Amino acid sequence: MEITIILSSPRSGSSWLSRVVRCIPDHSVFTHNTYTTQFLYSLYPMKSVNPFCDDGITRSGLVDSLLKPWRVRRVRSYIESRAAGNPTVLISPTLSNFLPLLKAAFPDARYVHFQRNPLDTIASMKKFLAKNDCGGFIDRYRAHAYGGRIFATRSASIHMLHRLRWMRLIHRGYLGVRPSGFQDAARYSLVDFLSWYYTANQRDILNGLADIPDSRQVAIHYEKLVEHYDDEVAKLLEFMIGDQEKPEIPHSHDGVRSGAVGRSKELFDTSELEQIHSFLLANAPQRVLQSYGIATPLSIDDERWIKQETI
Template sequence: MEITIILSSPRSGSSWLSRVVRSIPDHSVFTHNTYTTQFLYSLYPIKSVNPFSDDGIARPGVVDSLLKPWRVRRVRSYIESRASGNPIVLISPTLSNFLPLLKEAFPEARYVHFQRNPLDTIASMKNFLAKNDCGGFIDRYRAHSYGGRFFAMRSACIHTLHRLRWMRLVHRGYLGVRPGGFQQAARYSLVDFLSWYYTANQRDILAGLVDIPESRQVAIHYEKLVESYDDEVAKLLEFMIGDQEKPEIPHSHDGVRSGAVGRSKELFDEAQLEQIRSFLLTNAPQRVLQTYGLATANSTAEQQRITQETS
C-alpha cells in the first residue's frame, strides 16, 4: 500500500496544500475536512474529551497498551476501505498527535514535513484563536446552515466539543490538538502560549520522524509554494510518485495571498516579536529554525540536548 503522510503545525497552510494534493489523479486524499480526524479522536474518547488532559498518546498506560493492536487494525481498515486501492495521502495538522499509531499501522509510509515561517504561523494561530473565541452552539449552527442541517449540526457539535477541550486556556478559543504539557502551558500569556504551542507541535513531529529513513521524508515549505509554485509542487510529486509519469497539477492559489508571507509584522509589535524569537531560540527545534534564519550558533548545543531528550 502506497501512503504519504503530510505533517504540519496548525495554520501552516495545510488547507491549501490539501487542495493541491487532491488534484493528483487516482489518489485518495484524507484531510481534516473529512471524517478522518474525528475517527482518530474516537479511538481515544476519554482522553479526547477530558478538559484536564492532553492528546498525547506517546506514553500509553496499561489500557492503551492492551487496545493498541485493535486500534492499529481499525486505522488500517478505515483507510484501506475508503481508498479503493488508490495510493493514499493523509494530510492534517492533527496527525502529529497520532504519529505513534500511524507508524504502527503504516510502517512503510512516506512523510512530508510541511513548514511555514514560525513567526507567520504563530501570527495565524493568534487570528484563528480569536476567531474561535465567539459564539456557542446555536451561533455556530446558524453560521454553517448554508451547508444543510447535517453539516451545521456537525460543525456546531465539533465547536462545542473543542470549547470543552480547551476550557482551561486563559485566552478563550481553540486551535487543534493539545500537545503534551498543554495543561501547564494553558496558564501562559497569549504570546508565550502561542510560541509554546508551535514549539510543542514541531517537537512532536520531529520526534516522530527521528527513526524514519531520510529517503522516506522530505520538507516542503509554504513560502516556496507561494513564490515558486511549480518547482515546489514538482519536488512534492517526485517524492510521492517517483519515476512514474507526473500528472499536470493545476494552480491552486485560491484564498492564498503573497501578503501572507511576513504577516507576523502586522499582528505583533517589535517587543512581542522579540518575545517570540526568544522563546523559540530557547525551546524550538533547531532544525525548523535554521531554515528561516532564526537559529543562532549559541542555541545549537541547547537544541541538541532537547532533541536527545524528546527522542
C-alpha cells in the same frame, strides 16, 4: 499500500496544500474535512474529551497497550476501505498527535514535513484563536446553516467539543490539537502560549520522524510553494510518486493571499516579536529555526520581524 502522510503545525497552510494534492489524479486524499480527524479522536474518546489531558499518545498505559492492536487494525481498515486501492495521502495538523499509531498501521509510509515561517504561523494562530472566541451552539449553528442541518449541527457540535477541550486555557478560543504538555502551558500569557504551542507541536513532529529514514521523508516550505509553485509541487510529486509517470502539475492557487508571507509584521509589535523570538531560540528545534534563519538574537532593525509603524 502506497501512503504519504503530510505533517504540519496548525495554520501552516495545510488546507491549501490539501487542495493541491486533491488535484493529483488517481489519489485518495484524507483531510480534516473528511472525518478522518474525528475518526482518530474516536479511538481515544476519554482522552479526547477530557479538558485535563493533551492529545499526545506517546505514553501508553496498560489499557492503551492492550487496545493498540485493535486500533492499528481499525486505522488500516478505515483508510484501505475508503482508498479503493489508490495511492493515499493523509494531511492534517492533527496527525502529529497520532504518529505512533500511524507508524504502526503504515510502517512503509512516506512523510512530508510541511513548514511555514514560525512568526507567520504564530501570527495566524493568534488570529484563528480570536476567531474561535465566539458564541455557543446556536450561534455556530446559524453561522453554518448555509450547508444544511446536518452540516450546521456537526459544525456546532465540534465547536462545543473544542470549547470543552480548551476550557482550561486562560485565553478564549481554540486551535485544534493539544500538543504533548498542553496542560503545563495552559496558564501562559497569550504570546508565550502561542510560542510554546508552535514549539511543542514541531517537537512532536520531529520526535515522530526521528526514526524514519531520510529516503522516506522530505521537507516542503510554504513560502517556497507560494513563490516557486511549479518547482515545489514537482519536488513533492517526485517524492510521492518516484519513477512512475508523473501527472501534470496540479494548479490550485485559490485561497492563497500575497499578504500571508510576512503576516507577523502586522499582528505583533516590537516587544512581542522579541518575546516570541527569544522563546523560539531557547526552546524550538534548531532544525526548524535554521530553515528560516532564526538562529541568532533579534536585531531591532531586522525588517523580517519588526512591525511597520503607520503614520
